Amino acid sequence: MSTATMKDTLVRDLEHLFVDMSQTKVIQRNPTIIREGHGLTVTDIDGKDYIDALSGIWVVNIGHGNQAVIEAMQEQLKRLTFSYPVGTVTEPAIQLAKLLSEIVPAPLTTVKLLNSGSEATETALKLARQYFLQSGHPRKYKVISRYLAWHGATMGALSMSGVASLKAPFEPLLEGFLHVPPHSCYRCPYGLAYSACNVACARVIEKVLEWEDPETVAAIIVDPVMVAPGVLVPPKEYLPIVRDICDRHNVLLIFDEVITGFGRTGQLFAMNTFGVVPDIVALAKGMGSGYAPLAATVCSDRVAAAFWGDAEDHVEFMHGHTFGANPLSATAGLASITQLLQTGMLENAARVGAYLQQRGQDLYKHPIVGDVRGIGMMLGAELVADRTTRAPFPAGVAPGQMVLAACKRRGLIMRGNPNWIAFGPPMITTEADIDRIFEIVDAGLDEVEAEALPA
Template identity: 50%
Template sequence: MGVVDKTFSGGGREYLSEKHIKKMFLDFLQMKEFAKNPLVFEKGEGVWIWDVMGEKYLDGISGVWVVNVGHGNKRIIGAMKEQMDKLCFCSPIYSTNPKAIELVKMLTDLTPEDLNSVKLLSGGSEATETAMKLARQYHQQCGHPNKQKIISRYLNFHGVTLGALSATGMADRKWMFEPLCGGFRHILPPYCLRCPYKMAYPECDIVCARVLEDVIKYEGADTVAAFIAEPIQLSTGNIIPPPEYFPIIREICDRNEVLLIYDEIITGFGRTGELWGAQTFNAVPDILCVGKGMSSGYAPLSAVAFREKIGQAFWGDAKEGVHFAHGHTYAGNPVASAAGVAAISELLENNLIQRSKEMGSYLVGRLEELKRFGIVGEVRGKGLMIGVEFVKDEKTMESFPREKNVGVKIGENCMFKQKLLVRYNPNWIALAPPFIITKEEIDILVEKLATAIKETLEEIN
């Protein structure tokens, strides 16, 4: 009998039993392992979340970089309830609703430069997929039908639908679905700590950015539609590019009429301490993909925002039959839009983006103290988007062998013993608490992580 069965056999909550959990498939999870000790959450407040056993966890990762304003936000819940009383659904295939219009207005007031056309959607993969289809059709509309290839980067994650996965550069997420879509190419990403070109910054002259121009040239500029990138490579341990990287990429895209797409599903809405990663890295894209923090997780919500010239290309007369040939049933859903309007208002009116910056630097400072354990090689962060890389040797920065799974052991200790939610990998863990976190709560978080590191070291040494 599993943990959940013990408490909930009887009492009207039998559905929580292991028997029923075994019928579920969760994301990327080995379900047999999960079912042995399932995490089943039922309540959240601020940075805290409780499981069905009444155990309290510190949400050190905002769900998964989602719940930026914290759990249990009454304003967002109230806005959603109000909308639900009026209208829960209308179809974007022939109509829209006031909340969706309000949300689009809000977004276009916030997006940089002339990114003032918006397509509302429901999830991150939908957004990146939409951005790439938009880029392809845009070039068709503009008389360049061969500009269809998408270039992206190894180690970047753009989602799981077939197009988004084709752009994703992580073999372990893809190999079982190969061959994927045609017309996708990858370049090596920036990663100064372990430069894939074996060079050192700044003498490298940012070769990782400049190589894009070579690849476009060898592919043929008239065959390349877009370049897509995560401003901070999250899924590979919070890799922050050198400051010159995106300005150089921007110039290369301009010279070659290649659209620049930012996947800001995570970096958007203040996670990096600025509203957009685009501001953090001094280069504005042509298409901006946002999701996760857009509704702070209160409803499935995402969007792509794009430049005037792209919007114009689809704004023909009826007789020309020009339209973006793409859509989703739940795009611009009234309740999700109400959640988005309320979540973004909460973020802006309470200065939470500034808070993400301030609490982020406090958290980074506290995490630096963990170098005393001798295995914390690098603490990388922008705002409240932080990665901690573990190394075998702090001086040479040599990694632990992957099979030692040090990061996984620390991560699992955090999750299951310290009750601190984090994301982890064999060599790093990621932290991204809600922006409302206080210094006292950060101290608790660091204490929990320190205990997890200490106990893991005792276990492996």
């Protein structure tokens, strides 16, 4: 079958697939069908190359086609791909749990292996509830999270999320989930300016706790850098304040490091970058770098202790997913994390991440760029119709998606929401790669400005 005929067939057959968060009919008009990936480059079915400046979607942190990971997985594939998950364990699962316990900050010690970010945040929620149930605080069940945050697509994770458009089709969601405004210095929900604001966005959480009664609240979940609203980096005081509130009210702090983990902030975890350690952390995406679905929830020794007992104590964590501790996925994670730690990628991420942030400032030469923000290997730019007033583009004009399309035509894959664009290249990216990325982004922004701004 010729490539053209095969593509026609695939495009027609696409109607059998729900594409993530997309209208399949729209994708079908001009689908990008990716076939191969090597390093920073992915190639579509027509042979067109793209720079993957988003690591898939903040996932492929070690780059595509890493030979060491492929070989480790091939070995495991030949040895064992599955074992009875209730009552048996495999070597890679134990080794991965041990490795994770060594690389996360103390006192995080104990690991539940999973498949996806949604499972990891949902598991964190269930751990928090069962923890309080069996440690003398059975009324503690509520969870506080932030508006505009994304914690995943399953009903518990969605209930913690704060993106109205992604929740609406599934409402009513679960009971006991409270939301507070996010830390958005560019568009402060209180109309205040940092630092005169005294970080009101963090301090309001204590008020909400008091009004709800702390004895009913189990956890506060935060993604240390909020990506869903366009890469919002918290003021340096924010996470320490939240940690302190949790400590004083016996509330568990959960970090959703699904995106920020495994080098994305320029250090191994946002926990390292911001110097704050939660009681529970959710990990996914970069953990297995996309070589296999893989995620984990890691809890502190204090939380784990409540689940450590004899059979007659009935304190075991009554939770699991069939594929959670899959030996092939665990092997992918072991090999991928080892590559990240032992081949200089983490150091590269710190150096090139600083360069990415520096080059990000150049985006201000484009009149539609209102705010550039980021940390390490994550960068976002909010696009506005008027930089002085910060007015967004009118409804129906989606400059972020226009830039995304313009860049894709030029061979660059990045993130684009209606009003922002974002980049999250792999940890193997060089300064020269960043320059190539910005060449294309500049051209894409020029094109969109010519189209979207009045002459």
